[in-house]
Amino acid sequence: MTAQQSPSDPSAALAARAAAVLREAAGLDSVDLAVVLGSGWTQAADLIGTTVASVAAEQLPGFHVSGVPGHSGRVTVVRSAAGQTVLVIGARTHLYQGLGVDAVTHGVRAAAALGAHAVVLTNGCGGIDPALAPGTPVLIADHINLTGESALRGPRFIDCTEVYSARLRSLAREVAPELPEGVYAQFRGPQYETPAEVRMARTLGADLVGMSTALEAVAARAEGLEVLGLSLVTNLAAGVSATPLSHAEVMEAGRSAAPVITKLLADIVGKIA
Numbered sequence: 001m002t003a004q005q006s007p008s009d010p011s012a013a014l015a016a017r018a019a020a021v022l023r024e025a026a027g028l029d030s031v032d033l034a035v036v037l038g039s040g041w042t043q044a045a046d047l048i049g050t051t052v053a054s055v056a057a058e059q060l061p062g063f064h065v066s067g068v069p070g071h072s073g074r075v076t077v078v079r080s081a082a083g084q085t086v087l088v089i090g091a092r093t094h095l096y097q098g099l100g101v102d103a104v105t106h107g108v109r110a111a112a113a114l115g116a117h118a119v120v121l122t123n124g125c126g127g128i129d130p131a132l133a134p135g136t137p138v139l140i141a142d143h144i145n146l147t148g149e150s151a152l153r154g155p156r157f158i159d160c161t162e163v164y165s166a167r168l169r170s171l172a173r174e175v176a177p178e179l180p181e182g183v184y185a186q187f188r189g190p191q192y193e194t195p196a197e198v199r200m201a202r203t204l205g206a207d208l209v210g211m212s213t214a215l216e217a218v219a220a221r222a223e224g225l226e227v228l229g230l231s232l233v234t235n236l237a238a239g240v241s242a243t244p245l246s247h248a249e250v251m252e253a254g255r256s257a258a259p260v261i262t263k264l265l266a267d268i269v270g271k272i273a
C-alpha cells in the first residue's frame with residue numbers, strides 16, 4: 001500500500017469507492033488498462049471494444065460532469081478484441097472547473113484502484129508549430145506544467161524523467177510510424193492563451209498547448225501506471241495563425257478527425273499488453 005492509498009487518505013478512499021461501483025457494474029475484479037477521452041476522441045469507446053458496463057459520471061463517486069460539449073459524461077468498461085478489459089473514462093474533470101486537483105486526478109486514481117497498469121491520456125490541444133496542422137495526432141513526449149499546481153500532496157518525490165513511457169510510444173509508432181512527438185504545455189485555462197503566452201510556451205520548449213493531461217500523467221506515475229499521451233491538434237495556438245480561436249472550430253476539427261484518430265487509438269490500445 002502506498003502512502004496515497006492509505007485508508008485515511010480521503011481522496012484514495014473516494015477512488016476506492018468509484019472502483020467498487022465499477023467492479024460491481026461490470027462484474028469484474030479489475031481492468032487491464034484505462035483510457036481518458038479528451039475533446040475529439042470521445043467516439044473511441046465503441047471502437048476499442050464491446051461495452052461490458054457503462055455508468056454515468058453522476059452515479060460514480062468523485063466523478064463530475066465536465067459541462068464541456070464533446071465529452072460523453074460516462075465511464076465505460078469495454079472488452080477489446082485482443083481480450084483486454086479497458087476502463088474508458090469519458091468524464092474528465094478540468095482544473096478550470098475549480099473543483100481542485102484531487103478532482104482532476106480522480107479518474108486515473110480510480111483506474112489504479114481498479115488495477116489498471118497503464119493509462120492512455122488523450123486530449124484536444126492547440127499546435128504551436130505551424131507544421132502541426134489541425135487534425136494532426138501527436139504523441140506526447142514530455143510536458144511542462146504551467147498550472148502552478150501539483151497533482152500530489154505531501155513528500156512524494158517521484159521521478160519524472162520519463163512520465164510518458166518510451167515503451168508505449170514505440171508501440172504506438174508500430175501502429176502509426178509517422179506519428180510526430182511533441183512537448184505538451186498545460187495551462188490552467190479556461191481562456192485560451194494570448195499570443196505572448198504562446199510565444200513564451202514555444203520559447204520554453206513546448207509544441208502543444210492544452211488544459212489537461214500533465215497533472216493526470218503525474219498522478220498516474222505516482223500510482224505506478226505506465227502513461228501514453230495522445231494529443232489531437234484541433235487548432236493552431238493563438239497568434240500562430242491570423243484567425244482568432246473558437247470552440248466551434250475546435251469541435252469541427254475534432255469531428256472531422258474522429259474516424260482516423262478513434263481507429264488509431266483503438267489499434268494502439270489493442271497493442272498494450
Ligand code: 8IG
Binds near residue numbers: 127189191211236245
Ligand atoms: I481543443 O489552443 C484546445 N485546447 N490551452 N490552448 C489550450 N487548450 C486548448 C487549445 C488551445 N485548443
